[in-house]
Amino acid sequence: MKYTYKRGFYWLFVYLLLALIPLIVAASGNTPEHRGFWMELGVALGFIGFGMLALQFLFSGRFRKVAPTYGMDNILQYHREIGILAFVFVLTHPVIIFIANSEFLAYLDPGVNLMRAVALYFVTIAIILITASSLWRLTFGLSYERWRLLHGFLSLAILFIGMIHALQVSHYLEPIWKKAATGATFLTYGYLIIHTRIVRPWLSRRKPYRVISGNPERGNCWTLKIEAVGHRRLDFICGQFVWLTIGATPFSLQQHPFSVSSSARDKTLSFTAKEMGDFTASWKDINPGTSVFLEGPFGSFVPEKGKNIFLVMGGIGITPGMGMLRTMRDTKDPRTVVLIYGNINWEEITFREELEEISKEINMKLVHLLEKPPEGWEGEKGLVSRDLLNKYLPDNPEDFMYFICGPKPLMDITEISLRELGIDWRLIYTERFKII
Ligand SMILES: Cc1cc2nc3c(=O)[nH]c(=O)nc-3n(C[C@H](O)[C@H](O)[C@H](O)COP(=O)(O)OP(=O)(O)OC[C@H]3O[C@@H](n4cnc5c(N)ncnc54)[C@H](O)[C@@H]3O)c2cc1C
Known part of the structure; x- marks a missing residue:
C-alpha cells in the first residue's frame, strides 16, 4: 500500500466530516437564540469532543478498510493521540460553560438532580482513568488484557452517558429528528466495539x-x-x-x-x-x-511489485521479513534484498541458518549486526547508525522500499537516519510490535 499526500488528505477530510457530525446536526435547521461566544464555544467543544470519542471505536476496531491504509501501529498511535485531544475537549466543555454562566454549576449538584450529577462525576473520573491507565499502564501494574477490558468498558460507558447527556440537555437537539440523528450516530459507533469484541470472534468460529x-x-x-x-x-x-x-x-x-x-x-x-x-x-x-x-x-508492511527491498530488523522483528524472504525464495523472485539484522549475540540470531540458506538462493545481501560479537568477529558490531545504513544503501535508493521492525531504539534511529540520508518518507514502512 503506497503512502501518498492525496490519500492522506482524503482520510483527513473523511475524519473531520465524521467527527463533526454531532456538531453539524446540532447546528443545522432552526437553532436557539445565541448565548454569547464562550457559552457557544463550550457547547461546541462538547459536541466535537464526543464526536471524536465516538470515532475512536473505528480506529481501535481493526476495520480492514481503515487499517490497511496506514498500518495498524500508526492507526493505534493516532487513536492514542487523538483520544487525548478529544478528552481535553470534553473536559474543557463544562469548564468553559461554568465560567460563562455559573448557573450551570447546578448540573453538578446532586440535590438538584441526583442522576445527572452522578453521571457527570462518573464521566469525569472515567475520562481521567482511561487517559492515565493508557499513558501509565505499567506504572499501574495493569496487564495488557486487564487494561484492554477496562479501556473498552470505560469507553462504552463514556459514550453512552455522553449521548444521554446530549439528549437530556437537548438545547440544540430540538426538533426530534436532531435527537434521532444524534442518537443514531452514537449508537452506530457504539456498535463498532460490539462488532469487534463479539460479532467478529463469533464469525471466526466458522473458520477454525x-x-x-x-x-x-x-x-x-x-x-x-x-x-x-x-x-x-x-x-x-x-x-x-x-x-x-x-x-x-x-x-x-x-x-x-x-x-x-x-x-x-x-x-x-x-x-x-x-x-x-x-x-x-x-x-x-x-x-x-x-x-x-x-x-x-x-497491515501495510508489504512490498510492492517491482520494488527492491531494504530490511532493517532487530531480534524478533525479523518475523514479517521472514515471511517476505521465504515467499521470495519460493517464488524465485529476482528482486534485490538487503537485510541488516541486529541481534545481541551470534547464538541468539533467530532463523540464523535458514537466512544463510535463503541468502544463497535469492539476490540478497545479508548483514548481521551484533551488539556483543564473539571473539574474532569480522562483521558489523554495535548498534544501528546512520553511517552503517549509509554503507549498505544501494546506488539506486529510490528503487527500494524500506521496512523497519525491531526494538524501539533500532526503529527510531533507522527511521530518522534514512530520512536524513535522503530517502523519501513514502518509501519507509515501520511495524511496531509494542504499542502500549
Ligand atoms: C503488528 C504486530 C505484529 C507482531 N508480531 C509479532 C511476532 O511475529 N512475533 C512476536 O513475538 N511478537 C509479535 N508482536 C508482539 C506480540 O503481539 C506481543 O509480544 C505479545 O502480544 C505479548 O503478549 P504476552 O502476554 O506474552 O506479553 P505481555 O507482557 O502481556 O505483553 C508485552 C507487550 O506486548 C504488547 N501486547 C500484549 N498483549 C497485546 C495484545 N493483546 N495486543 C497488542 N499488543 C499486545 C504490549 O505492548 C505489551 O506491553 C507483534 C505485535 C504487533 C502489534
Whole structure:
C-alpha cells in the first residue's frame, strides 16, 4: 500500500466530516437564540469532543478498510493521540460553560438532580482513568488484557452517558429528528466495539485452525505451525499480521497480534513468538491439535511489485521479513534484498541458518549486526547508525522500499537516519510490535 499526500488528505477530510457530525446536526435547521461566544464555544467543544470519542471505536476496531491504509501501529498511535485531544475537549466543555454562566454549576449538584450529577462525576473520573491507565499502564501494574477490558468498558460507558447527556440537555437537539440523528450516530459507533469484541470472534468460529507443530527457535523463540480445518486458509500478503486466539473459543481476552512468518506459498501458516509475558510463554506448552482462531490479515508492511527491498530488523522483528524472504525464495523472485539484522549475540540470531540458506538462493545481501560479537568477529558490531545504513544503501535508493521492525531504539534511529540520508518518507514502512 503506497503512502501518498492525496490519500492522506482524503482520510483527513473523511475524519473531520465524521467527527463533526454531532456538531453539524446540532447546528443545522432552526437553532436557539445565541448565548454569547464562550457559552457557544463550550457547547461546541462538547459536541466535537464526543464526536471524536465516538470515532475512536473505528480506529481501535481493526476495520480492514481503515487499517490497511496506514498500518495498524500508526492507526493505534493516532487513536492514542487523538483520544487525548478529544478528552481535553470534553473536559474543557463544562469548564468553559461554568465560567460563562455559573448557573450551570447546578448540573453538578446532586440535590438538584441526583442522576445527572452522578453521571457527570462518573464521566469525569472515567475520562481521567482511561487517559492515565493508557499513558501509565505499567506504572499501574495493569496487564495488557486487564487494561484492554477496562479501556473498552470505560469507553462504552463514556459514550453512552455522553449521548444521554446530549439528549437530556437537548438545547440544540430540538426538533426530534436532531435527537434521532444524534442518537443514531452514537449508537452506530457504539456498535463498532460490539462488532469487534463479539460479532467478529463469533464469525471466526466458522473458520477454525489447529496447531500442527511447535518448535523452538534461537533467541528464546517458539514457532507454531497451524492449518485450516475444513476451509481454505486466509489469503495474506507477506509482511502482514493477524490477531490470534489460541484455545477452545475465540472469545478470549488473550487475543494477540502476530506477523505471519511463513511463505505466502505454504498451505499452512507459521508464527514465531519471542517470550515476553504469559501468552508467549505459554506457546511451548501448546499441543498439536489445539484450536486456533484468526482475525485478519492486517497491515501495510508489504512490498510492492517491482520494488527492491531494504530490511532493517532487530531480534524478533525479523518475523514479517521472514515471511517476505521465504515467499521470495519460493517464488524465485529476482528482486534485490538487503537485510541488516541486529541481534545481541551470534547464538541468539533467530532463523540464523535458514537466512544463510535463503541468502544463497535469492539476490540478497545479508548483514548481521551484533551488539556483543564473539571473539574474532569480522562483521558489523554495535548498534544501528546512520553511517552503517549509509554503507549498505544501494546506488539506486529510490528503487527500494524500506521496512523497519525491531526494538524501539533500532526503529527510531533507522527511521530518522534514512530520512536524513535522503530517502523519501513514502518509501519507509515501520511495524511496531509494542504499542502500549
Ligand atoms: C503488528 C504486530 C505484529 C507482531 N508480531 C509479532 C511476532 O511475529 N512475533 C512476536 O513475538 N511478537 C509479535 N508482536 C508482539 C506480540 O503481539 C506481543 O509480544 C505479545 O502480544 C505479548 O503478549 P504476552 O502476554 O506474552 O506479553 P505481555 O507482557 O502481556 O505483553 C508485552 C507487550 O506486548 C504488547 N501486547 C500484549 N498483549 C497485546 C495484545 N493483546 N495486543 C497488542 N499488543 C499486545 C504490549 O505492548 C505489551 O506491553 C507483534 C505485535 C504487533 C502489534
